[in-house]
Each structure stands twice: as C-alpha cells, then as structure tokens.
Amino acid sequence: MRPAPPGRVERGPDRRFAADAAAHRRDVPRHCPQCGAPPALATEFWEGSARRFYCWCSACGWTGEITPTGATAVGHEPEH
Amino acid sequence: MLTAEQNDELTQVDAGTPMGEVLRRYWYPVAFTRELAEFPVKRVELLGEFFALWRSPSGRYGIVPEACPHRKASMAYGVVEPDGLRCPYHGWVFDESGACIEQPAERDDTRFGARVSAKAGVAEELGGLVWAYVGPGPAPRLPRFDVYVMEGFRDIGWADLPCNYVQIMENAVDPHHVEWLHGRYFSFIGRHEGFTSPASFAKKHVKVGFTPFEWGIIKRRVLEGASEENDDWKVGHPLVFPYNMRVGGGGVHQMQIRVPVNRTTTRFMLYTVHRPDEGYEHVEQPMVPDYRIPVLDENGRHVVNYVEGQDIMAWVTQGAITDRTTEHLGRSDIGVAMLRKMFREQMDRVARGEDPIGTIREEHERIDLPCEKDKFHAGARFALDFCDMGSTRFSPMLDTIKKIHVSAAERVASGSAS
Numbered sequence A: 001m002r003p004a005p006p007g008r009v010e011r012g013p014d015r016r017f018a019a020d021a022a023a024h025r026r027d028v029p030r031h032c033p034q035c036g037a038p039p040a041l042a043t044e045f046w047e048g049s050a051r052r053f054y055c056w057c058s059a060c061g062w063t064g065e066i067t068p069t070g071a072t073a074v075g076h077e078p079e080h
Numbered sequence B: 001m002l003t004a005e006q007n008d009e010l011t012q013v014d015a016g017t018p019m020g021e022v023l024r025r026y027w028y029p030v031a032f033t034r035e036l037a038e039f040p041v042k043r044v045e046l047l048g049e050f051f052a053l054w055r056s057p058s059g060r061y062g063i064v065p066e067a068c069p070h071r072k073a074s075m076a077y078g079v080v081e082p083d084g085l086r087c088p089y090h091g092w093v094f095d096e097s098g099a100c101i102e103q104p105a106e107r108d109d110t111r112f113g114a115r116v117s118a119k120a121g122v123a124e125e126l127g128g129l130v131w132a133y134v135g136p137g138p139a140p141r142l143p144r145f146d147v148y149v150m151e152g153f154r155d156i157g158w159a160d161l162p163c164n165y166v167q168i169m170e171n172a173v174d175p176h177h178v179e180w181l182h183g184r185y186f187s188f189i190g191r192h193e194g195f196t197s198p199a200s201f202a203k204k205h206v207k208v209g210f211t212p213f214e215w216g217i218i219k220r221r222v223l224e225g226a227s228e229e230n231d232d233w234k235v236g237h238p239l240v241f242p243y244n245m246r247v248g249g250g251g252v253h254q255m256q257i258r259v260p261v262n263r264t265t266t267r268f269m270l271y272t273v274h275r276p277d278e279g280y281e282h283v284e285q286p287m288v289p290d291y292r293i294p295v296l297d298e299n300g301r302h303v304v305n306y307v308e309g310q311d312i313m314a315w316v317t318q319g320a321i322t323d324r325t326t327e328h329l330g331r332s333d334i335g336v337a338m339l340r341k342m343f344r345e346q347m348d349r350v351a352r353g354e355d356p357i358g359t360i361r362e363e364h365e366r367i368d369l370p371c372e373k374d375k376f377h378a379g380a381r382f383a384l385d386f387c388d389m390g391s392t393r394f395s396p397m398l399d400t401i402k403k404i405h406v407s408a409a410e411r412v413a414s415g416s417a418s
C-alpha cells in the first residue's frame, strides 16, 4: 500500500444523519411513473419542508421530481 | 443524497466497473510535452492503472501497461529505441501497437511474440500536453478544443489532489459557491492577511440555470445588477464531460482539467491561454511552461488565499470520496443532480455498446466551446483579478502575462490595435 497522500481526509460514516440516510433508503422511488421500471438514479434534495427525489428512468428516459406530500394537500394564496 | 451503492457506482474509476468503462472512452492528458522532451519515457498512472509512456526519436508517442509481459519488470524504466520501447530487464521490444517485436534471448524457432503483445493505448501530442487513450478500439479522435489550438500565450498550473474527481466535477455545476467561497470567504481571509479580495466575485446570484448540450452541461447565472442579456446567462460556460470545465473571460481562456489518476487522486490542471480580444501581439513560446500550485502550507493547512486554493480546500475537505449518503442537497444543487444523471446515462450508453457523450470520430480542426467573454460583467478588470487572485500568481510567467494584458489594453486605448 502506498502511504495516504498529505491532506487526504478520511472520515467514518456521519452518524448524525443516519436517520436521513435510512429514510432515503426507505422512501426512494422504486418505480418510474411512466413505465414502472426502477429509476436508474434518484438524487434526494430538500426544498423547505419538502423532500424531493430527482429521478431518471433509463428504461423510458423519464426525468422528473417525485415529492412525498403526506395526507394534507397544501394550496397557496397569492397576496390579495 | 444517494444510496451507498449509487455513490460507489458513481465514483468508480477501475476497469470493469460501469463508470470505469465510461471513463475509458475518453482521452486524457498524461504528461507535459516538456517532460518527454527532457526524458523520453515516463511512468503514468491513469484510472487506477500504471503505464509506460514514451516518445520515439522520430517524435511518435506510445503507451503500454507498465508491467512487461515477460516477467513484469517496469517498462517505465525501458530503453527508448527507434522501433519501440525495450524492457530494461531482458530486452524485449514492444512497438506503439503493443506488438512484441524482439525477444533477444529466444532463438528464431522459440520466439512467441504473438502471445505476449502488450495491449497498448494510443498517445498523441496537442497544445503542450501528451494525451492518451487506453480504452477499447478503435480510438475516437482526440477532441481539439479551442484552448488547445488557439493562438495565445499559455501556461499550465497543476496539483495532485487527494480526492475523487466526481466531487470536483460537481463543483463545475455549482455556480452559487462563487459568491461564498470566492466572495465572502475570500474577503474574510483578505481581512486577516491584509489584502482586498476582488469585488466581482462576491456579486449575488439572482438565478442559475443548466442546459445539457453535446459536450456536457452549460452553466448559466444572472448576477445582481445584470440580466439574462449578460454573457453570464446568455452564453454561460460549460462543464465538458466527463472531466473538464471551460472558463474564461476578459481575454483569458482556460480549461480546468481534472484527470482521474485513481479513485482518490485527481490531477488538477489549469490550462490557460492569454489572448486579449483586441490589441494582442503574439509572444513565441518554444515550450508550454507548467508550474505547481500550492495545496497545503508547512502546517498542513490548505492555502486559501487564492481562488483555486479555495476550491481545492472545499473539494479535498469533502473527504477522499465524499459521503453522499449523508449529504443534504437543496434546490440550488439541482445542477449536481443533473450531472449525476448524465454520468449514469453514459454508463447505460456504454453498456449498450454506444459511444458516450462527447465522443468524436470525425476528423476536425477545432471545437469551439461556448464561454462568456464578459465574465461577471467585470470587463477587462477580470483578467487582472484573474492574474493576481488566481493560480497565475504562482506562474513563473506572471510578469509576461500581465504585460500581455496591460499592453493590449494600452494599444486599444491609443487606437493602434488592429
């Protein structure tokens, strides 16, 4: 083995966010909304209180975001 | 956030892995032309494999795996001869196609050259760099991007960084970091070290956008005080898939190169061409100069008082392979999500036997990449900030480069520019 190069940063798993990582595994979309194949890639990101999954299906080419919303449907009102 | 499996897949470089196979479809700079002019054979590490790269007396380049097929001594200690590279141990000779053309200790009737060819790649010189392709044949053409062929004054800053190249590429679709890392952080360091950081780097982002195109992804931004009519949005600049970013402005043209040397080492190169749009007078260069840019100081801390040093600090401190299973992306990271998709798409294309994005098989003179001229709507000031505040500060050519920009501006001012 070569010695680790200077400046290299090795860290163990970040246990502070184990719950987020577990939630990701649990909730990551398993089917493409268009063709039902498993999405090839789903990157999770947050927008306010929403969790969104940016998905790409390699079977049919579908690209889009999937957002679990919970039971309440939230609308909005413009200023008026 | 990704799963551990996806992070693993995304960051692989080794042969036989989906991403490693994608990466083997591209040409990489593996040496400076200068190096092989000084000594004609070099040990090269690329994509986690070692090679011997050599330049024949007639100026042709060859690249073969480092271990000699005979008994595995290093061909990087080989003897460069007119017909090929001779292993230092027992003198077998391999030509540029990898064919074993001499086995001196074997009699005519006991040679077995056909059995022991050294699966060669191909190597070519362009723009002061020696480039290699080590993937499956037939090799595509070496893309002649504008910076490598355009007229101008060149230098190459470089450093080997102890991290995976993907996190460096994710930075290329992260316009927002500029106002913080090169804005707020830079001025914080400047206040402590007693210098003034460039104001244009701290301009606020109003909008960012990403457009896939034939060579990768074009990154766009609208900065405060500007509009979608400014170059930063209208033109933008591209991530050139899978390991480059083209930047520039104010008469500076640059390719930021991030060669995956192995999974956790990336050769970072700033290939820069200085060529003011007006008033430029060409300065001859017999050889393109290269120089090391500092990464760590004597206390092992990152050198962060220049732009690329700040980027390097961010990339390296993310970890050797950043842990994407516990990251927290926001809407502003959507370019990063798009890039990961592009990586993943190419894995599928290559698995289907297709060429990945950015493969060129036609003969061509020059590939012009879109790149803003008026960067950060800062005008010519950008070139001087670039020299003083970026890696060019460490270039042995700094004085010449500044003079090129200043005298071009003077020629324009005095009306003598062509």
Ligand code: FES
Pocket (backbone or CB within 6 Å): none
């Ligand atoms: S704010 Fe982006 S890495 Fe910390």
Ligand SMILES: [Fe+2]
Pocket (backbone or CB within 6 Å): B177, B178, B181, B182, B307, B311
């Ligand atoms: Fe940066």
Ligand SMILES: [Zn+2]
Pocket (backbone or CB within 6 Å): A032, A033, A034, A035, A036, A037, A057, A058, A059, A060, A061, A062
């Ligand atoms: Zn689908």
